[in-house]
Amino acid sequence: MRTRIWHAHVRTSVVGCTVLVLGLTGAVAQAQPHVRDLGRETLAVGDGWGSEGAGTTGGAAATAGQVRTVATWAEFKAALQAGGDAPKIIKVKGVIDPVAEGCASFAAPGYDFDAYLEKYSPENWGLDTDLSGEPADSPEGLRAVSAASQDKAIKVEVPANTTIVGVGKGAGIRGGSLQIKGVDNVILRNLTIEAPLDCFPQWDPTDTDTGAWNSEYDAVVVYGSTHVWVDHNTLTDGRYPDSTLPTYFGRTYQQHDGLLDIVRGANHVTVSWNSVEDHDKTMLIGNSDSAGATDTGKLKVTLHHNRFEGIVERAPRVRFGQVDAYNNHFVVTEGQPYGYTFGVGASSQLYASDNAFSLPAGVSAAKTLKKWSEAPLTAENNYVNGRRTDLIAVHNAEIPAETLQSGAGWTPTLRTKVDPPRAVPGIVDGRAGAGKVR
Template identity: 70%
Template sequence: MNTQDWHDHVIGKGLAVAGCTALVLTLTSAVAQAQPRDAARQTLAAGDGWGSHGTGTTGGATADAEHVYTVTTWAEFKQALADGGDAPKIIKVKGTIDAVSEGCEAFVTGGYDLQQYLKDYDPAVYGNDKVAMGPQEDARVASMANQDSAIKAYVPSNTTIIGVGEDAAILGGSLQIKDVSNVILRNLTIEAPLDCFPKWDPTDDDNTGNWNSEYDTVVVYGSDHVWIDHNTLTDGRYPDSERPVYFGKVFQQHDGLTDIVRGSNYVTVSWNSYEDHDKNMLIGNGDGLATTDGGKLKVTLHHNRFDGILQRSPRVRFGQVDVYNNHYVVSADQKFDYVWGVGISSQLYATDNAFSLAEGVSVGKVLKKWNESPLTAENNYVNGRLTDLIAVHNAEIPGETLQSGAGWTPALRTKVDPARAVPAIVDHRAGAGRLR
């Protein structure tokens, strides 16, 4: 073989190898593109609400194989939360897990008996001038402590909790995101915990008495960088409409669905479905908490659906809260108090939302005022029509005149959909089992 032949031979082989390599790379790329993304390692996108501020929210995206768990029972779920401390972890919930599988009877202690409790604290017998005290109240407190220990699950920092498939659910558990950072909660149907042992307070409600319950479904307490996405949160099997009435008051067994309190900050709540509940979402839970909540409670709510919700979607204190592209549905046969609560030092910025209100539902009641805190409420649509919610509120409820102008403009927003298109977009995509 002469020099030229040898040169052509080598070049030919090189071209062939290069061609094969290119083909392999092309096929590899095609296979990679065909693989479904791992939603368990997905992080909150840049610019997607307050949760993306600063370091962003990544949850357990970087977890190693040792810290990826698949759980099918409540005990396994709590153990997975406890394992590994704050090391990044991913917990995949498969199927339905029940935190109260043995029923309320499993928590009873000290001789607690509801019928005896009702006899002992009947206002006709006990009166309304002092709080409940005595053996039955002591037994109620002890029984409540048993339930508290069983159903509360504490979520550590750097954790992603995600449902597997379309039917993952948690029943009766209370998820405590407390004093931690960097948590993601996605793709779960979560049925609100039922308080087995509500407290009767004879002195509540201007000394007419009232029932009070514990256990938020999801509580974000003193925590930062949290993303709550594509979940369905509901009273499920135990709607408030079916709770009994004692002493003329509803036997209240539910508290909040998603409360964000005690200096929590940088939270994005997106693409969730909130259904059939009374006290939905508090952002800031006390007027006297300026030292802990002032300058914090920065929360974004977008593309969520609220249906059958009585109040607090959300009620806001202190925080710069951005509310856009949400769909609020109020039917003719449901109780309804208000949607957005304007509380002390709140800076609510609510635009491009859609409301589907049944005939006869007051548009002015969409807003409720507790304190003199201006808000921005623009480009919102009611039953397909552009509506100035502040103007309507002030006209219908003159004793609660609201001022316009929250004093800030959100910078962390993804694509803002036209408000008239929001019902179709959100109803089709919000809630558990609808991750794309």
């Protein structure tokens, strides 16, 4: 059982003199300044859905023996496993990288990508049959073995009652996949997280009329977990934006999946003050229209004061959940691919208010919303390029085939300060992301 941890901060103000502490022996010692420890900080009361109930405290109650500083992926994995579900704080120093030796280190003996392309090209294989029946010694079989090797190397499971925090401004994780799966009470802060690059995407000839490359690995996935706080991180494709990926069989060799997915009955999550950059399929909240038995009444997520730039879609795409999105800044850059920002999916109850959008010429505010299923939403007091804009009205006027209904059916109460949306770009742009915790 967890209880909230309350932190009292006492400030003494003395003008024109130095504060001294006098001991009984007459010895004089100068008072020591308070040193902030991000690992001991907890989600504030009332700060989004993550503060519901017992709140989110992560590893704040960790004993000294359960506080570890790690500088390698191996140390990180060991720290996660130590002590089971006892409260723990893991401090990441510098950049840790499970793929530092390159994709070749995961390749199965005999795997040859050129042979893979030769055998499964549309000219040789066609587009009517998938690759599921291929034997173990085939190019697809060897690809699958290679993919399993990478999967084992880059995925880590985060236990309950854990805080993972970056040390200083340069801490990060490259190419790892953090699995927050089936646990309670996790905090992730102050890290630059570069999305995993799938070394061995699978070709599916039957995906669409022309086939497609399908990739694995989310940077962070919250799967069936509760009370999670993701704060002041930078999540990005980093060194490998989609624009650098090659093309095979006329389709992009897709090596990225999601940046932050919240799925399978996850609940009570706050995502705050993050910089989310240069990615395609960014954030799913609920991953299946058929998951009503698991997801109904759950997937309660708050997104506030995040900055999204260069995002193609899913910021987020929502199914089932009561999702509160306020005071976020969504930046669409000139010439970037852009699909939509908010995806309205099956039984979703999205409440999007007081956000700011910066759109280039030629990108209409109508595209900020995308209808996937019949689900009313609330979208009020949002500003586009500095002007208050009724996103639903603009969408319905320009895209009448996807008419959206207004009224999410609930009103958020777990909010801290709501900033004026016109001021959001100036507030969020300077403070969102890793290395900017105040």
